[in-house]
Amino acid sequence: MKTSITSTIEKLPTLPKWLRLRYFAWLLGIGAFVGACIYLRFSPQALVEGIPNMVKFVRQLFPPDVSVLPSLLKPAMDTVLMAAVATVIAATLSLPLAVLAAGNTGMPRVLRMGSRFGVEVVRVVPDVVLALVFITAVGLGPFPGTLAMAIHSIGMLGKLYREAMEEIDPGPPEAVAAVGATRLQVVRFAVLPAVLPSLVGDTLYRFDINVRSSIIIGFVGAGGIGYRLIVAMRLFKYRELLMILMVVFAIIWLTEKGSDRLRKMIIAEPLLR
Amino acid sequence: MLTVSKLSKVLPDGKPLLKEVSFEVGEGEMVGILGLSGVGKTVLLRCLNRLTEPDGGDVFLKYNGTVLDVAGWRDRELREIRRHFAMVFQSFNLVGRLTALENVLVGRLGCMSTLKGIVGRFSEEDKDAALSYLERLGVGHIAHRRAETLSGGEQQRVAFARARFQGCHVLLADEPVANLDPRTADEVMMQLAEITEAGGICTLAVMHQPDLVRKYCQRVLGIKDGVVVYDGKADLSDEDLDYIYDRKAADASKVA
Ligand SMILES: Nc1ncnc2c1ncn2[C@@H]1O[C@H](COP(=O)(O)OP(=O)(O)O)[C@@H](O)[C@H]1O
Ligand SMILES: [Mg+2]
Numbered sequence: 001m002k003t004s005i006t007s008t009i010e011k012l013p014t015l016p017k018w019l020r021l022r023y024f025a026w027l028l029g030i031g032a033f034v035g036a037c038i039y040l041r042f043s044p045q046a047l048v049e050g051i052p053n054m055v056k057f058v059r060q061l062f063p064p065d066v067s068v069l070p071s072l073l074k075p076a077m078d079t080v081l082m083a084a085v086a087t088v089i090a091a092t093l094s095l096p097l098a099v100l101a102a103g104n105t106g107m108p109r110v111l112r113m114g115s116r117f118g119v120e121v122v123r124v125v126p127d128v129v130l131a132l133v134f135i136t137a138v139g140l141g142p143f144p145g146t147l148a149m150a151i152h153s154i155g156m157l158g159k160l161y162r163e164a165m166e167e168i169d170p171g172p173p174e175a176v177a178a179v180g181a182t183r184l185q186v187v188r189f190a191v192l193p194a195v196l197p198s199l200v201g202d203t204l205y206r207f208d209i210n211v212r213s214s215i216i217i218g219f220v221g222a223g224g225i226g227y228r229l230i231v232a233m234r235l236f237k238y239r240e241l242l243m244i245l246m247v248v249f250a251i252i253w254l255t256e257k258g259s260d261r262l263r264k265m266i267i268a269e270p271l272l273r
Numbered sequence: 274m275l276t277v278s279k280l281s282k283v284l285p286d287g288k289p290l291l292k293e294v295s296f297e298v299g300e301g302e303m304v305g306i307l308g309l310s311g312v313g314k315t316v317l318l319r320c321l322n323r324l325t326e327p328d329g330g331d332v333f334l335k336y337n338g339t340v341l342d343v344a345g346w347r348d349r350e351l352r353e354i355r356r357h358f359a360m361v362f363q364s365f366n367l368v369g370r371l372t373a374l375e376n377v378l379v380g381r382l383g384c385m386s387t388l389k390g391i392v393g394r395f396s397e398e399d400k401d402a403a404l405s406y407l408e409r410l411g412v413g414h415i416a417h418r419r420a421e422t423l424s425g426g427e428q429q430r431v432a433f434a435r436a437r438f439q440g441c442h443v444l445l446a447d448e449p450v451a452n453l454d455p456r457t458a459d460e461v462m463m464q465l466a467e468i469t470e471a472g473g474i475c476t477l478a479v480m481h482q483p484d485l486v487r488k489y490c491q492r493v494l495g496i497k498d499g500v501v502v503y504d505g506k507a508d509l510s511d512e513d514l515d516y517i518y519d520r521k522a523a524d525a526s527k528v529a
Binding site for chain 2: 171172174175176177178179180181182184185188189190193194196
């Protein structure tokens with residue numbers, strides 16, 4: 001029985017032999033791409049012919065209806081809060097799952113396989129689909145949307161965290177194990193310090209994505225500014241729509257700037273002791 | 274006293290690397306290990322604290338009237354055993370994002386409960402003690418710098434301080450001066466000798482510098498083809514070195 005912390009070297013997948021015929025593969029790939037475009041009825045002509053309609057639409061957007069701005073603040077805040085809460089929940093649950101799943105933390109095989117499988121499964125379902133499912137269960141509102149994003153984010157963060165852990169230099173964890181530390185102590189003192197910057201980066205990047213997701217999720221009635229956007233669109237209130245879009249851009253821009261600052265601050269901070 | 278008897282290790286490809294290696298190291302004694310690169314010196318050290326599992330043989334550690342049998346244990350007992358063996362790795366293996374002081378504190382994890390260790394609450398006494406070890410090695414001023422920002426010599430001393438703080442009975446140093454300039458190498462060897470003597474520690478140091486070995490080690494093990502071919506005084510003659518390093522053969526083949 002192995003008790004030392006050693007990395008297992010997984011066999012890398014290699015290309016099947018017939019794909020190694022490089023030129024043939026290139027031709028096949030390009031052919032498939034062109035075929036797919038034709039199948040999807042790509043038509044530059046339709047795009048050009050549609051330009052006048054587009055111009056007409058854009059004209060109707062102006063000027064933005066500033067009077068609705070006060071009523072947009074709460075939905076805007078909801079959107080950001082939903083993304084933030086979902087990200088916090090996901091990060092909190094992903095961390096222990098990733099520690100269990102990583103091949104270099106010396107966890108029992110059953111737990112490793114189990115957590116890996118769990119993360120794989122929740123990643124498969126897109127968050128909008130999850131939101132629809134939860135809405136049928138608990139009704140409209142920000143709660144089902146947040147839950148959906150949280151669960152989908154576990155699938156993404158759990159995998160990213162695990163990969164970050166598996167990529168670290170095996171030396172320091174081995175050195176900590178060599179003083180007689182337990183597996184969890186090795187994780188705390190050698191694995192986590194090494195992955196902290198990437199964990200913070202992954203998490204804040206996930207927050208940026210969740211801000212966008214929570215707008216889309218609002219389309220289906222799961223809270224936030226997305227719902228206002230889809231309603232304005234359906235009722236042809238184009239000037240209100242532009243105001244909403246401006247708020248959406250502001251949210252995305254500001255949260256992205258904010259998470260960038262936060263990441264730099266956290267990474268510069270010395271670790272707790 | 275560290276007693277190693279008939280230790281063997283076979284490589285995964287079936288080639289025997291260590292063949293019944295036996296030797297002893299006394300308390301307060303520093304023994305240099307010499308041998309060609311790839312002869313298995315690192316593997317030998319790793320078999321002693323079982324970072325690598327040996328394929329046969331025994332390792333006993335006698336201290337304060339108790340005898341510790343290193344073979345066969347696992348989990349809790351293995352961790353208990355590892356507490357007594359400090360390893361100074363060739364590439365130091367400090368945790369880069371922890372400070373020098375925190376790296377030293379890590380040495381005590383083996384004596385702490387998992388929970389206490391994870392919370393990372395080291396007592397003020399522990400912190401003071403860790404700092405004093407750094408100060409004694411002349412690197413107290415870098416205690417609060419991250420390990421990844423330290424020079425090789427500084428990292429080496431932090432690794433020594435961690436070993437001392439661990440309260441080990443055996444110190445396994447893998448090429449402790451390989452990455453250091455001659456002056457720093459000399460200082461580091463002197464400190465290693467002091468640690469060994471003051472702590473009554475059994476020290477094994479893999480070395481490639483016969484001069485430093487003659488100066489600081491009490492004894493030498495020469496390893497060749499998986500067996501101990503020299504076990505004796507540290508003032509090796511040139512013939513001894515030629516034999517350990519197979520130098521005559523190399524010269525001969527150069528002529529041919
Ligand atoms: N984990 C391993 N798997 C396979 N071969 C190994 C492993 N560790 C060491 N070896 C081989 O054992 C031999 C001795 O290695 P080592 O002990 O590092 O030599 P050195 O005496 O230079 O320290 C080398 O040939 C090395 O390739
Ligand atoms: Mg070596």
